[in-house]
Structure formats: C-alpha cells, structure tokens
Amino acid sequence: MDRHNALGEFLTARRALVTPADVGLPADASRRVPGLRREEVAVLAGVSTDYYIRLEQGRERNPSQQVLEALARALCLDEAATLHMLRIGLPAPRLPGTTTAAVAPALQQLLEQMHGVPAFVVGPGQDILAANAVAQTLYRGFARFDNLLRMIFLDPYAREFYADWDNAAAVAVRNLRAATAVPDRRTDQVVDALTSRSPAFAALWARYEVRPRTNDDKHFHHPDVGEIRLHFEMFSVASAPGQHLSVYNAPPSTADAEKLTLLAGLSANATGNAQPQSSHS
Known part of the structure; x- marks a missing residue:
C-alpha cells in the first residue's frame, strides 16, 4: 500500500461520496464528477481552492488541525472518519515498541x-x-x-x-x-x-x-x-x-x-x- 499521500487519497475518495444535496448545494446536470468538486470543498471549508488542490496532490503536507476539522465538516465526516483524518494528516511522535505475533x-x-x-x-x-x-x-x-x-x-x-x-x-x-x-x-x-x-x-x-x-x-x-x-x-x-x-x-x-x-x-x-x-x- 502506497502511503506517500495518505491524506490526499483520503480527501479525494471522501469528496466523491458527498453529493451536492448533502451540503445544500443545487443540483447541476452538467456535473461530470461524482460527489463534490474541489472548489466546492474549498469554499465549504473556508480555504483557497489552490491550497485544497495542493492538499489532495500531496504538495501541502502540514495542514493545521483547524483546517482538517473544517474539511471534516465540509465532507460530512463522522467522528471515526474525522479522527482517522487527523491521525494521518497531523504529524505525531512515533511511540516506542512494536507489535508482536507471539501470544503470551x-x-x-x-x-x-x-x-x-x-x-x-x-x-x-x-x-x-x-x-x-x-x-x-x-x-x-x-x-x-x-x-x-x-x-x-x-x-x-x-x-x-x-x-x-x-x-x-x-x-x-x-x-x-x-x-x-x-x-x-x-x-x-x-x-x-x-x-x-x-x-x-x-x-x-x-x-x-x-x-x-x-x-x-x-x-x-x-x-x-x-x-x-x-x-x-x-x-x-x-x-x-x-x-x-x-x-x-x-x-x-x-x-x-x-x-x-x-x-x-x-x-x-x-x-x-x-x-x-x-x-x-
């Protein structure tokens, strides 16, 4: 599994699952993509379209927690999905210790x-x-x-x-x-x-x-x-x-x-x- 752009892949996939009606946007017969457009997510989250595109493409790797929480609201994420996005989007210290396959x-x-x-x-x-x-x-x-x-x-x-x-x-x-x-x-x-x-x-x-x-x-x-x-x-x-x-x-x-x-x-x-x-x- 390629983890080089985990946050961008997550945002892209979840954006496709949200319909305009889910967020109060009018239906558009000319819409060519499933879910929301990038610029629509950006507006809903209160960030620039360019910044959001850089997040999806992995060119921006240091979003703040405030930005991620705004994106979670824009994408209608539940608590579990929001927590997952925060974990992959925010740098965190690696804890010591490794998993083991041996049962005590x-x-x-x-x-x-x-x-x-x-x-x-x-x-x-x-x-x-x-x-x-x-x-x-x-x-x-x-x-x-x-x-x-x-x-x-x-x-x-x-x-x-x-x-x-x-x-x-x-x-x-x-x-x-x-x-x-x-x-x-x-x-x-x-x-x-x-x-x-x-x-x-x-x-x-x-x-x-x-x-x-x-x-x-x-x-x-x-x-x-x-x-x-x-x-x-x-x-x-x-x-x-x-x-x-x-x-x-x-x-x-x-x-x-x-x-x-x-x-x-x-x-x-x-x-x-x-x-x-x-x-x-």
Whole structure:
C-alpha cells in the first residue's frame, strides 16, 4: 500500500461520496464528477481552492488541525472518519515498541479455559494468532482459519457462512481502514495482497470509509447448528499492543444460546487447541 499521500487519497475518495444535496448545494446536470468538486470543498471549508488542490496532490503536507476539522465538516465526516483524518494528516511522535505475533502463555491459557464461547486473538492485519476450540469449530468450514480478511474475501465458503456477506465485508474493510492511521507493515501486506486478488475488496477499500469495530452482532450459517446469531466484543491486550481478544456470546435462555452450547459440545470432541498458522496473504 502506497502511503506517500495518505491524506490526499483520503480527501479525494471522501469528496466523491458527498453529493451536492448533502451540503445544500443545487443540483447541476452538467456535473461530470461524482460527489463534490474541489472548489466546492474549498469554499465549504473556508480555504483557497489552490491550497485544497495542493492538499489532495500531496504538495501541502502540514495542514493545521483547524483546517482538517473544517474539511471534516465540509465532507460530512463522522467522528471515526474525522479522527482517522487527523491521525494521518497531523504529524505525531512515533511511540516506542512494536507489535508482536507471539501470544503470551497466560493469554493462551485463558483462551483454553473459555470452554463455552468462541474466543480468539487477532493481530495486525487481522491475522488469527491463537484460538480456542469453540472458535475453531465455529469457523471450521473455512479452508484455513488464519486471517479474517483473507477468509472473507478469498474463501468461497464465506458467502455461505455470513448471512449478510456484503455487510460483513464492508464492516471488515472499514475496521481495517481505521487501523491504517498507525503505519504497520503487516497490515500493508494484507491490503496489497487483497487489492490485487479481490475486486470486491479493492472496491470497498477505495471508498476510504472508516469505522473501528469494538462490538457487533453477527449472523452466521453454520454447517452443524444452522443459523446462529452471536454478539461480538473485542478487547485490547494491554500487554501486547496491536493484539485484540475477540469473544462471541449469546443472550441466555435463547435459541442462539442453546446452539452455542451445542457448538461448545461439538468442540469438546476436538483434539487439542492447536494455534492456527498465520498466513501472509
């Protein structure tokens, strides 16, 4: 992924998503570009057209926070997208430390003790670094349980497994886009691989939509338990920056809870809780 002009690419993509009606401008039948024109964004943000063009082209690399916030309002960005733009547009000190693909033994032990719910650890680029038996049983229809993005976009089974594949794909890409505000080599590798191999990913990625995901409701079609709806929560691993613990659950005394219990029973017959191999897509 080319990060040389991340802010300019973001502005260009998001400008194309805003219609004149969104910002109170009259419709124009002669309009030849999707979304807003550069000069329209400049007027709405209170900057010169030349300055805005230089921002998009990467010739201006030191915008103020005030300018970026004005552009966020002009482009109708929500809080998550605004924060993302500030992160890529403002210089920030690099924090010490690097992400790691090694899961701490204590965290691995915790996963193995969670017998009733699917739980797994995700690293940069959405690699699956470790998973308990219930999680492996939940995802058993995939050829490999190794990287959530690769599974969604490159494994045909994903379109059977996710009841609403289009939504699952869009959510995953928005979440990945949020992670790119902090440069990470593994995430760049995943983006490059999927952009070249999946037109669906490339189209969603080009929209520059941002939405970090910390919880969600999932609807799956599982080969053993049928339709099941689970609630997803993600927790940052404080001792390992870049790693997150993902856990699924279901409300008690529901049909989904019963199916989750059945899934856990099936997983109890699995031999061991082997750590999945990380795939560099």
